[in-house]
Amino acid sequence: MPNMSPEKIAMPEQEPNKRNKNFFEVALGYTEEMAIEEAQRCLQCKHKPCVEGCPVNVKIPEFIKLVAEGKFKEAYVKIKETNSLPAICGRVCPQESQCERFCVRGKKGEPVAIGRLERFVADWYIKNIDSKSDVPKKNNKKVAIIGSGPASLTCAGDLANIGYDVTIFEAFHVPGGVLVYGIPEFRLPKDIVKKEIDSLKEIGVQIKTNMVIGKVFSLDELIEEGYDAIFVGSGAGLPKFMGIPGENLNGVYSSNEFLTRVNLMKAYKFPEYDTPVYVGKNVAVVGGGNVAMDAARSSKRLGAENVYIIYRRSEAEMPARLEEVHHAKEEGIIFKFLENPTKIIGTDDGWIKGIECTEMELGKPDESGRRKPIAKEGSEHIIDVNSVIIAIGQGPNPLISSNTKDLETKKWGGIIIDENTGATSKEGVFAGGDIVTGAATVILAMGAGKKAAEAIDDYIKNK
């Protein structure tokens, strides 16, 4: 008999008032007993609607059945058939708009906690199974992968597993992309990302860091070096600003700079690590996505008393994952909906003393389908803040495209690809992830890396 409880088994978490002062992981994961009980909520639907909601078609009912039977190792093997980074996806996928959105249990209660079960299985495997992979037999063909985010890691893993000699070129000094420089430790412990990267090294993937492609080497030079194909997964890491007065003041950050200082450079361990970061007593974070939530929650952990999320639409339109919004509220982040910054106000010595905002109301839907925010006349007011973090989106860095002949891009800079293969307009060059779609999700980037790996294999075999 399935467990007919309308609610998911709750996941143990650190107390909000304790966790908002440390960088340890917020959610602590299911125990074996909890996982089995939650897995028993799955009805094993014959038509598997949940699978359609997963961009990489994880065999959801099958792995959940194995969890319900206590066969955790087998459950892991089942997930890995289609998802190479389950410990990461179980933590950061927006499940409410993907797999869990289609779960039939969601019609009369909460859906099955697919993400939590996936995370449990992956963590259980890491903890209990000492697996070392053998280096696959080489086929003497070389592929260069640009960037080391989830799109690139997936593409690299899939190609290395079928014998390709794969080299990743990463601009930063540490591989992992947004998984290491963007998403904070309290949501995704960096040890987990490191383990995934170590497992790629085990199967022979070489990683060259501090390699800014477009500057150190061009794509054409890599082709001349003898690479049979190239995958570009360079992400969307170029910050956008609002273009309002005061953005040049001390204490204004792009979310990218702020989060890179905190996560990659470990500013929260300053002076043990030598990168500082200033937040002050009051912080304004502008934006309503996951990036804004991460910046706000990090600011609180760095000691800010009042952290405001300033978002120009209402809560219903916020693109952040529901769990992140819920956690941010619990941790004391103050949400200011329907407000739009118009000016950052400075002190005489170039620091920040406040941010001027206008109240907004929602009009008709715009081209994004969301209701357009319209300023209310005469509603300007000032919020006292000492720092401002701008988290209104990122675009692709033009370094690679502007230094490569024959690589077609869209107006906003995204690389144009054939949707079925990931092939770009340049012979032998494939692309996927945020550099193609603009800022999206980890699992979509992984799906793109997987598709491109298959196409690269076909391309090289038929060359």
Ligand code: FAD
């Ligand atoms: P990235 O992860 O951006 O990796 C690109 C890599 O390429 C980087 O390491 C970069 O340094 C490198 N690179 C760039 N240019 C060059 C060059 N010229 N030469 C060499 N290397 C280069 N998604 C979710 O699903 N759930 C979440 O909870 C979530 N939270 C997020 C929080 C933050 C703060 C951010 C910024 C994003 C978040 N996302 C989330 C989005 C998700 O992380 C991205 O969609 C995903 O990482 C894109 O993967 P990618 O492989 O395309 O690129």
Ligand code: SF4
């Ligand atoms: Fe759900 Fe993401 Fe796992 Fe797919 S990979 S089943 S969307 S948590």
Ligand code: SF4
């Ligand atoms: Fe189980 Fe929900 Fe998928 Fe049905 S839709 S198989 S209940 S996870």
